[in-house]
Amino acid sequence: MHARQAAPEVCRECGTPHPVYEIRDVKIAHRGLEASVADIRGWFCVDPACEEIEFDESTDSLERWVAAGDALVLKERARAKQIGERLRRSRQTLHLSQVEAAALAGGGHNAFSRYENGGALPVAAVTTLFSLLERHPELVHEARALAAETQRVLMGEATDIA
Ligand SMILES: [Zn+2]
Known part of the structure; x- marks a missing residue:
């Protein structure tokens, strides 16, 4: 522990005068x-x-704030991995390649492999779609036709979604 440093005269982030010394519960995201x-x-x-805070160096506030941030990053990675494994199971159950799954999910050729590896978090519509298809695999053919149609519209090759 150090001694408490001198009170800052201005916020070092935005320059607003007289930051106020307080004890708060701080939300991190x-x-x-x-x-x-x-x-x-x-x-x-x-x-x-x-949201600038100049942490009191005579306390462990900064260390705890950093540790909480690190814990949140690890938790998010674990969540992305869990969602990715779930998507991989759905895709394999549906006998789709990653490229075919990406055609349904959007986001580019590599998007689905990034989802499965936990490198990127899919939007809820993607996980919802694959959960639905897993329950109703007879709709895969129709979903692929709709995705192809949407792709043509996005590419400007068609003007309306069937
Ligand atoms: Zn400020």
């Missing part, structure tokens, strides 16, 4: 996940649009 870090001590910017 990472790709849709949120957590709260209790009892963060430091100087908070008084501009409500600014």
Whole structure:
């Protein structure tokens, strides 16, 4: 632990004068996940649009805030991996290649492999579509026809979705 540093005169992020010393529960967020870090001590910017905190160096506030952020990143990776494994199972059950699945999901050729590897998080519509198709595999043919039609519209080769 260090001694408490001198109070900052202005917010170093936005320059607003007189950040105020408080003890707050601070919310952190990472790709849709949120957590709260209790009892963060430091100087908070008084501009409500600014989230700058100068942490009190005589406390462990900064260390706990960083650790909570790291934990959130790990949690998000685990979630992406779990969703990816679920999508892979659906795709394999439906006997689709990754390229064929990407044609249904959109987002480019490599999108589906990134989803399956947990490197990218799909929008909810993608996971919903594959869950639906897994329950109703007889719709795969129709889904592929609709996706091909949509692709033609997007490419400007057709003007209307059938
Ligand atoms: Zn500020």
